[in-house]
Amino acid sequence: MTRAAVPARTRAGLGDRVVPWLVAAAAAAVYVTFAVTQWRLLESPSWDLGIFTQLAQAYSRLDAPIVTIKGEGFNLLGDHFHPLLVLLGPLYRLHPSGVTLLVAQAVLIGLSAVPVTAAARELLGSLRGTLLGVAYALCWGLQGAIAAQFHEIAFAVPLLAASLAAYLRGRWWSCAVWAAPLVFVKEDLGLTVAALGLVLWLRAGQRRAGAVLAAWGVGWVVLAIGVILPALNPGGTWDYYGRLGSSGGGDGAAALSDVVAVLLGFFVPAEKYATVGLLVLAAGVVGMRSPLVWLWVPTLAWRFLGNVEYYWGWEWHYSAILMPVAVAAFLDVLAGRTGRGHTGRPLAPVHGRWATAGVAVATATTLVMTLTGPMMRLTDPATYEGSPRxxxxxxxxxxxxxxxxxxxxxxxxxxxxxxxxxxxxxxxxxxxxxxxxxxxxxxxxxxxxxxxxxxxxxxxxxxxxxxxxxxxxxxxxxxxx
Structure with missing residues (x-):
């Protein structure tokens, strides 16, 4: 059985319908401005924008996503499993430029604030809910994704936000339907989908919806990594095995030593603790009581077990999909939608001063991180002068x-x-x-x-x-x- 500790309003007023869209529009405007400015300044944090621009170009021609930036004849569906990116094709055909992808990502991430802010206002009231919506819309994880330029997670963020908003309203099958397409954004997201399914099943009491969603997520992970990616990859394998810790071989003691080294490496360096700490703050601290935080585990596991240092911190795009989870976990503790906590005991909701404190913590975290983050460049007039080159x-x-x-x-x-x-x-x-x-x-x-x-x-x-x-x-x- 589930409980509704904080009653949601049954009839949304004009403000409840309009404000979430205003928050999303403001965030999208900031992100579009940053993206276009970054394009004009000729900045290239990585080669990924070129790769995804070639993919969009191929899809706009109704061709297979052959991306020669990765290699002659390289099918990008053999690199990561992201068939949902076919939606970029029509956009690129309208405006064939890499900046099209940057704007699309900014709009998609901005739109994710609509369901988050709407749910927050329902559960926290107008003022606190709007503040939490703004704190989410401009949070450090989303800013990092915008600054890193286009990546496939641009589609995952709004899907997960919509799914978790449905969860908070007790619309279980709607939650599952919004989460299901995540498996077509990137192969590892099937594990996130499965984690949500297990929370529905084991903690929210939704056995059927949870079991179906968990099986869907695990099934696509196995199919993508075990069959599809090796079949389309020129090397006949999934390219990222070697990034999950040591890629060395050996037998017996050497292999065991590699495993031990990988497991011990999960806990260092300290940069990883900073990332987790920021997530806890984004969840208003009390959100850690919600089983929804288990949705962080698949992403944090492959990042912290990985031997690529860019995976560990907050600056890139890797934390973007964790941000809707952080806010939803906080709201879950208020709403009491998850019937049982981490230990299986009934999850006692918090409200009143604790809710206000949680909003204050999340808002302060966004403010502090923004003051030291990439979006602050938009306040410098010199930024808009363009590149002298x-x-x-x-x-x-x-x-x-x-x-x-x-x-x-x-x-x-x-x-x-x-x-x-x-x-x-x-x-x-x-x-x-x-x-x-x-x-x-x-x-x-x-x-x-x-x-x-x-x-x-x-x-x-x-x-x-x-x-x-x-x-x-x-x-x-x-x-x-």
Missing amino acids: AEGARAAIAAVEDGSRVEADIYLLAYLVPRAQVYWVGNTGNPPPDHVVLDTTRRTWPELVDDAAALAEDRHPGTDYELEFDADGYQVATRVR
């Missing part, structure tokens, strides 16, 4: 003729995709390109390169290249033989 970048891109084959470092990858077949200069096995485009002021891979023609001839023996363009640090080498 923009003219050189545009000229370098214009030097590449439409339909040509190009190797480039990460800095102009996404900008080149609409006009050329783009390869990343860090890969081996690329065919000889018509052009090599480099930003010689920044590290190529693995070192700083100041002669694009020499690099091209070294990478592709038997070819000759001439430097066609060299301005503002950008170089374009063109093949002459």
Whole structure:
């Protein structure tokens, strides 16, 4: 049996219908502004925007997602399982540019504030609910995702937010239906779906909905990692086994030593504790009493067991899907939707001063993290002056003729995709390109390169290249033989 400790209003007023959308619109406006400004400043935190731009381009043509930035003939569905990204195709066809993906992500993440704020206002009242909605909409995990540019989790955040809002209202099958598509966003999210199913089954008393959702999530994880990804991957495997701790081999004592090292590595460095601490604060601290926090476990497990340092902290996009869970866990403790807590005993709800304190903690955390986070750049007038090297970048891109084959470092990858077949200069096995485009002021891979023609001839023996363009640090080498 479940209980409703905080009665929800049965009839929403005008404010309850409008305010969540206003919060979402404001957050989306901030994020779109940041994304477009980052694009104009020619910033490239990683090569992922170029990769997903090529994927969107392929889908816009109704082609398979062959992404040559990953390698010749590489099907991106063999890298991660994200068929839901086919929805990017129509958007890219309307405006073929990498900035389209950035704007789409900003809007999707902003929209996730609608169900979160609406549920918060129902359970906390207008003022506290709106404050919590704003604290969520601008929280550090979402800001980190926007600053890291486009990733597939842009679709996961609103889906999970809608699912958990349905959970808080006791709409169990609606909760399951909103969560189900998460398995098509990324292969590991099937475990998050399964965790939600187990909470429904074992703690909320919803055996049928919970069992179905748990089986759905586990089934897709097994199918994606065990069958689909290896079948579509050029190496015939899932590429990320080696990132879950040691990739070494060995037998007997050596293998056991690797396992022990991986398990011990879960607890260090201290950066991991900072990430968990921030999540606890985002949940208003008292939210830790809700079994919904178990939805954090799959994501935190692969991140903290991983041997990639970017997984451990808060700055990138890896915490974005954890943020709706944090707020929902807090509201769950208020609403009493989960009948039993972590130990199986009835979950006694909190309210009154504890609820106010929880909202204050979550809001203060967002405020402090914002003051030190990426969005603060928007308050600096110099940010809007644009890149002093923009003219050189545009000229370098214009030097590449439409339909040509190009190797480039990460800095102009996404900008080149609409006009050329783009390869990343860090890969081996690329065919000889018509052009090599480099930003010689920044590290190529693995070192700083100041002669694009020499690099091209070294990478592709038997070819000759001439430097066609060299301005503002950008170089374009063109093949002459």
